[in-house]
Amino acid sequence: MGDLFYRTVRTIGRGPVSIATSRMVRGAQYIPQTGPAILASSHLSYFDVPALIGASRRPIDWLSITELMSHPAIGWFFRNMNAFPVDRSRHDSRATRTILDRLGAGRLVGFFPEGRIRRPEESVINGGSLGSNVLRLARASGAPVIPAVVLGGDAMSNPLAWLPTGQARYGVAFGEPIFVPPDATVAQIAPLLLELKRRYRRLAAELRLCMIPRD
Numbered sequence: 001m002g003d004l005f006y007r008t009v010r011t012i013g014r015g016p017v018s019i020a021t022s023r024m025v026r027g028a029q030y031i032p033q034t035g036p037a038i039l040a041s042s043h044l045s046y047f048d049v050p051a052l053i054g055a056s057r058r059p060i061d062w063l064s065i066t067e068l069m070s071h072p073a074i075g076w077f078f079r080n081m082n083a084f085p086v087d088r089s090r091h092d093s094r095a096t097r098t099i100l101d102r103l104g105a106g107r108l109v110g111f112f113p114e115g116r117i118r119r120p121e122e123s124v125i126n127g128g129s130l131g132s133n134v135l136r137l138a139r140a141s142g143a144p145v146i147p148a149v150v151l152g153g154d155a156m157s158n159p160l161a162w163l164p165t166g167q168a169r170y171g172v173a174f175g176e177p178i179f180v181p182p183d184a185t186v187a188q189i190a191p192l193l194l195e196l197k198r199r200y201r202r203l204a205a206e207l208r209l210c211m212i213p214r215d
Contacts, residue, residue: 041149
């Protein structure tokens with residue numbers, strides 16, 4: 001597991017993205033410079049992953065779906081980006097162990113606790129459902145949960161957005177970490193989950209305001 005390939009891809013990708021888009025990043029200071037952390041993002045588009053990679057100062061070990069990782073070329077690329085698979089059709093204990101191993105090695109692990117891309121009205125940023133698995137992983141590992149929101153990434157699915165005009169706008173916001181005590185009970189995790197959901201909504205609301213064009 002190395003970061004050279006990851007950093008090379010990020011450096012190469014930074015040029016085209018910076019030419020075609022304008023970006024706003026808020027709260028990057030909440031990602032710890034060292035040590036284990038869980039980056040838990042809302043998920044509105046396929047562009048969320050590259051947007052978060054570009055906004056994070058640290059490499060992110062992504063949890064990816066088995067269907068993508070099983071493709072030879074895509075799987076090779078993702079594995080070299082330090083990604084690892086999860087089988088969404090069942091409780092994947094192997095993926096859980098890998099997450100805990102990566103966190104135990106002091107890595108920043110990123111995934112989408114909503115499980116899939118959601119329409120805005122279904123998203124956690126607008127009050128949608130969210131399971132407690134991310135907080136259970138935080139309890140088991142001792143790693144903080146860093147909530148993240150990406151807005152505007154859906155526009156990048158339009159080929160015209162990649163013209164070198166810098167007109168496509170997107171934003172990334174990171175929130176204050178949530179820590180889960182190692183002895184937290186189910187009853188104690190419940191209010192932390194409510195707080196996490198509130199932070200997603202607040203991050204999205206603040207990011208929307210900041211992205212309003214100024215005359």
